[in-house]
Amino acid sequence: MRTARDERARVRGAQGGSVSDLEALFRTHWPRAYRAAYLVTHDAAAAEDIAQESFLAALRALDTFDRRRPFGAWLHRIVVNRAIDWTRARRLRSEIELSESLQTSERSEAPGEDVLAALAQLAPEHRAVVVMRYLLEFTPGEIADALGLPRGTVNSRLRRGLDTLGEEL
Amino acid sequence: MKRKREAPVTVTGTRPGDCHPLYTLGQIEIPGEHDARERSWALLEAAFADRQPSPRRSHWPRVAAVAVALSALLAAALSSPGRAVVEEIREVVGVERAQPALFSLPAPGRLLVASDAGVWVVQEDGSRRLLGDYREASWSPFGRFVVAARENELAALEPDGDVRWTLARPGARSPRWAGTETDTRIAYVDRTGIRVVAGDGTGDRLLVPGARGQLAWRPGARRELAYGSSQEVQVLDVDTGRVVWRAAHRPRLPVTGIAWSADGSRLLVLSRSALRVYGARGNLPYEVGPGADPFQAAGIAPNGRAAAFVQQGGGRSQLWIVPRIRPDGSAARRLFGGAGGFEDLSWSPDGEWLLVTWPAADQWVFARVDGRGIRAVSNISKQFRSGSFPRVEGWCCTH
Numbered sequence: 001m002r003t004a005r006d007e008r009a010r011v012r013g014a015q016g017g018s019v020s021d022l023e024a025l026f027r028t029h030w031p032r033a034y035r036a037a038y039l040v041t042h043d044a045a046a047a048e049d050i051a052q053e054s055f056l057a058a059l060r061a062l063d064t065f066d067r068r069r070p071f072g073a074w075l076h077r078i079v080v081n082r083a084i085d086w087t088r089a090r091r092l093r094s095e096i097e098l099s100e101s102l103q104t105s106e107r108s109e110a111p112g113e114d115v116l117a118a119l120a121q122l123a124p125e126h127r128a129v130v131v132m133r134y135l136l137e138f139t140p141g142e143i144a145d146a147l148g149l150p151r152g153t154v155n156s157r158l159r160r161g162l163d164t165l166g167e168e169l
Numbered sequence: 170m171k172r173k174r175e176a177p178v179t180v181t182g183t184r185p186g187d188c189h190p191l192y193t194l195g196q197i198e199i200p201g202e203h204d205a206r207e208r209s210w211a212l213l214e215a216a217f218a219d220r221q222p223s224p225r226r227s228h229w230p231r232v233a234a235v236a237v238a239l240s241a242l243l244a245a246a247l248s249s250p251g252r253a254v255v256e257e258i259r260e261v262v263g264v265e266r267a268q269p270a271l272f273s274l275p276a277p278g279r280l281l282v283a284s285d286a287g288v289w290v291v292q293e294d295g296s297r298r299l300l301g302d303y304r305e306a307s308w309s310p311f312g313r314f315v316v317a318a319r320e321n322e323l324a325a326l327e328p329d330g331d332v333r334w335t336l337a338r339p340g341a342r343s344p345r346w347a348g349t350e351t352d353t354r355i356a357y358v359d360r361t362g363i364r365v366v367a368g369d370g371t372g373d374r375l376l377v378p379g380a381r382g383q384l385a386w387r388p389g390a391r392r393e394l395a396y397g398s399s400q401e402v403q404v405l406d407v408d409t410g411r412v413v414w415r416a417a418h419r420p421r422l423p424v425t426g427i428a429w430s431a432d433g434s435r436l437l438v439l440s441r442s443a444l445r446v447y448g449a450r451g452n453l454p455y456e457v458g459p460g461a462d463p464f465q466a467a468g469i470a471p472n473g474r475a476a477a478f479v480q481q482g483g484g485r486s487q488l489w490i491v492p493r494i495r496p497d498g499s500a501a502r503r504l505f506g507g508a509g510g511f512e513d514l515s516w517s518p519d520g521e522w523l524l525v526t527w528p529a530a531d532q533w534v535f536a537r538v539d540g541r542g543i544r545a546v547s548n549i550s551k552q553f554r555s556g557s558f559p560r561v562e563g564w565c566c567t568h
Binding site: 019022023026027030031032034035038039043044045046047048049050051052053055056059086113115116130131134135162165 | 191193194195197199200201202205206208209210212213214216217218349350351352389390391433
């Protein structure tokens with residue numbers, strides 16, 4: 001079982017130039033980073049870029065990273081903020097027309113499809129809060145801190161998001 | 170950050186006895202997760218290797234490794250031919266046992282070809298369709314559409330030739346399409362400079378006034394466009410206009426080719442005198458020339474790890490491959506040579522084959538990257554109803 005001490009050791013190792021420690025950090029945290037980005041953006045290519053960019057940002061800041069802080073929480077905060085920015089900036093362009101029609105006709109009933117579809121109905125800001133709470137396991141206080149929002153706003157977004165999801169599900 | 174939770178949650182996001190559907194967020198299947206993870210790790214590992222060493226560590230081992238690798242490369246590029254994996258085509262112009270027509274492509278994907286008759290799509294089974302009277306074209310990022318240009322028009326087409334939209338612009342040329350499934354854009358050059366328009370034909374705007382360079386979008390969601398002039402290579406954030414990075418181009422010769430690897434990790438820049446492969450952040454991990462024979466064409470493998478180039482000298486052309494673009498990688502090795510000039514070079518989408526065009530022989534030559542095979546096709550001009558030799562505009566896509 002991994003401990004905070006193990007993680008600190010890996011961060012220290014990566015800071016010292018150990019590729020294996022960097023890889024261990026990557027393999028531990030990438031799945032959730034990618035998943036969180038995907039659940040906010042609903043775009044696999046964007047999620048890949050966002051997760052990748054976030055790790056590169058982490059790498060750039062590695063030498064000055066405070067090892068007492070949890071690496072994963074710090075990384076995921078970057079990921080979610082980038083995912084929200086990307087989603088806000090997105091403009092629907094023509095290639096979606098074909099891909100959407102294909103998705104509609106070929107939609108599978110894989111586990112979680114209904115949740116994914118319901119999540120897509122939420123505004124990006126609400127989606128991000130739900131993903132942070134239920135996938136990344138942030139507390140409302142941590143979400144407020146990560147997104148620079150009052151805690152009351154986080155709670156109301158969470159509530160409204162859950163209400164909408166409740167209707168959809 | 171101190172964290173406090175009301176109930177323990179497992180790595181997959183589920184709690185014993187908790188059946189709220191949101192706790193399945195950790196279990197939903199995400200498309201392409203494994204491949205995305207490995208691509209990201211390759212990029213991160215390369216960035217880690219390129220990271221500035223900490224002050225206490227010596228720079229010399231890395232500098233020495235780079236110097237050794239570059240020396241090997243230069244030696245390979247400047248010297249007489251080294252180990253040829255494929256038998257040299259002697260003084261005969263053309264591959265002797267060539268097929269008389271293009272019956273099929275050796276790898277999955279479709280080709281885009283420009284001839285005097287217009288722009289063509291070639292399917293894997295060799296069938297060809299003329300899209301219309303356009304001078305040049307390129308694929309959309311997922312190969313579902315084509316953007317084509319003629320003298321005063323830019324057009325988005327279906328691969329069967331149906332026109333989705335057109336835009337009248339004076340001297341439109343060099344269109345390049347990029348983006349994700351939900352957000353695409355096209356860059357092109359006209360008489361005013363480099364322009365950008367959304368994939369649905371809206372929002373056309375001037376990005377770099379007066380610029381005329383070669384263009385290449387970085388694949389993926391980032392809106393980053395590379396362009397090369399005679400003086401420098403720039404990568405721009407198209408939304409903000411910010412220069413992400415730039416590199417001086419010496420000697421000052423026009424950039425004749427520029428291309429990102431499909432994973433966005435490397436940018437290949439070619440001029441007559443030099444071939445350079447930059448990392449995604451503008452570092453320069455690989456360079457051949459100046460001083461070598463002139464470069465005619467070059468391409469970077471879809472995975473960004475290998476490159477190929479064509480050099481011309483003494484009335485002959487040579488196709489070289491660089492199997493690993495790393496300072497500690499092996500030198501270039503020659504795949505194929507022949508009399509006269511080779512022109513275009515394209516990688517197959519699966520990275521297994523190279524297509525080299527050979528106007529003097531009126532042939533296309535497909536060469537396996539591992540050197541284990543060659544297929545040639547003759548009568549190319551006739552098949553594409555062209556007086557001049559057709560240009561290969563792109564080989565796309567496996568999906």
